[in-house]
Ligand SMILES: Cc1ncc(C[n+]2csc(CCOP(=O)(O)OP(=O)(O)O)c2C)c(N)n1
């Protein structure tokens with residue numbers, strides 16, 4: 001017998017237009033089936049489960065009431081989009097989610113007309129929806145523009161910039177605030193408390209009754225129209241909210257799992273809204289399956305639906321994240337000037353452990369990377385030693401702050417850049433591809449990449465000791481290589497690399513954890529009689545000029561490799577070699593960087609294969625550069 005759920009109503013739905021003939025009762029049944037299908041699919045693929053389960057009813061109601069793809073439904077972050085994908089022609093591929101050549105785990109314009117706007121970084125939905133609304137009103141395509149944004153995503157400045165602009169423009173625009181009182185971790189900040197107060201004070205049950213009463217009079221609610229709708233609106237509107245001050249009509253709070261309330265409110269809004277309107281829906285993250293998990297099932301590996309047991313990868317090596325956190329905690333125990341900042345990723349950055357030890361010196365600022373950077377700049381200016389722990393991809397959002405607030409003022413902010421390089425299932429949106437390029441071009445910045453977990457401990461020590469200006473160290477997602485770590489790591493000499501092995505003819509200069517692949521390539525090359533010299537650059541800025549020029553002088557060819565896009569370490573090395581006239585002397589130089597494309601999700605190994613940066617490809621690059629064929633003979 002199949003362990004897939006029975007889904008008789010869902011089986012009749014291929015596209016949202018198939019919802020048209022369904023009664024409200026059937027829509028309710030559909031939601032239950034959609035929830036079961038989502039759980040079943042994610043049990044096979046892993047992924048973001050909890051957020052999607054929280055919006056199952058909302059997804060059905062939105063597609064029942066609105067007319068996608070003409071109406072634009074824009075999911076913020078879009079990690080909650082799996083039920084939407086199932087209802088929009090992608091059910092047959094839903095069990096390929098987040099896998100190579102499969103469906104993306106996020107909305108993606110190139111994947112479906114029902115994904116009008118791609119996302120994965122948070123808090124962009126209101127701006128995008130407003131853009132669609134303006135395009136529509138200026139004669140472009142499209143009907144309603146609807147942004148669905150979570151309470152966590154509401155902590156980011158960009159959401160307020162959009163509300164501010166939308167309240168001013170007064171376009172018809174629908175924002176649904178999906179408030180489950182969760183970010184990845186429990187949400188933080190004054191805004192989160194404000195939202196809780198809004199709904200703590202509201203007469204939830206009365207609203208429910210009001211909506212139900214209206215529905216009982218409305219066998220065909222859309223035809224019956226105005227009067228009942230006005231009643232529902234009147235009952236639900238709470239005066240004086242922040243949103244109203246910003247120019248929005250505020251509706252709610254409503255129970256985001258009550259199909260009757262959702263349908264009534266959405267139908268009312270569809271027929272009556274004129275300007276910007278915000279619907280405040282209260283939901284439960286993980287609804288129906290993962291409600292009791294501490295993170296309410298934010299992300300999960302594959303799991304057994306019956307027992308909930310998750311498949312665990314076995315590794316003897318610690319994760320880079322935990323090595324970073326442990327090292328920082330050790331230093332912080334000796335140095336009370338050390339403080340740490342996360343932007344809504346306490347678990348992901350390992351700072352949850354730091355927070356347990358040093359609560360008053362650790363700050364979760366919410367999804368607010370720009371603020372995180374400038375907040376750290378302020379603390380550095382005030383004499384503290386701030387560690388700004390961000391994923392590479394999310395640091396992108398704080399770039400002007402890095403330049404304007406940190407670099408120009410030469411403030412000693414320490415950037416701990418996690419998820420450097422290709423990250424796997426989250427795909428292109430989460431690739432840590434650009435940080436080396438966008439940091440190493442800034443005057444006075446020190447930029448390091450750890451080759452393994454022992455190196456990471458040294459780089460944490462280096463960052464603690466470096467008070468002269470900004471410093472960054474990067475490390476990848478996942479486990480280290482299992483090397484022994486120094487008990488008490490010494491700071492590195494700034495701008496000094498290290499030799500790994502002496503060889504001849506060709507030198508490989510590695511920056512970051514590709515070093516393991518370089519080593520594997522060297523083993524294979526040894527069997528062909530080729531013994532490359534290998535060095536670990538450690539620093540992209542300042543470069544170890546002496547080391548690089550020596551490698552260039554002593555070898556026929558020099559190859560650099562890094563887990564980053566063009567414009568990073570290799571470009572700086574090329575600049576140095578060009579300035580020093582080394583190319584004029586005939587050096588063959590090659591730079592292995594991420595290709596100039598966005599690489600779709602797959603395992604990190606497969607993504608690096610696509611990028612041409614695994615051991616076999618390094619080996620091939622050495623042979624090609626030396627003009628040697630695959631068996632090791634010179635052409
Ligand atoms: C700019 C940015 N920073 C951090 C993240 C990581 N992140 C993804 S989802 C999430 C929590 C979002 O919470 P919420 O909007 O309430 O959605 P929920 O998961 O509760 O449905 C965070 C912090 C991100 N995607 N984008």
Ligand SMILES: CC(=O)[C@@H](O)[C@H](O)COP(=O)(O)O
Pocket residue numbers: 048077079120121184299348419423426477
């Ligand atoms: C959607 C999002 O941005 C996060 O949930 C992200 O997927 C977390 O990635 P890690 O699993 O690498 O922490």
Ligand SMILES: [Mg+2]
Pocket residue numbers: 150151152153178179180181182183
């Ligand atoms: Mg939330």
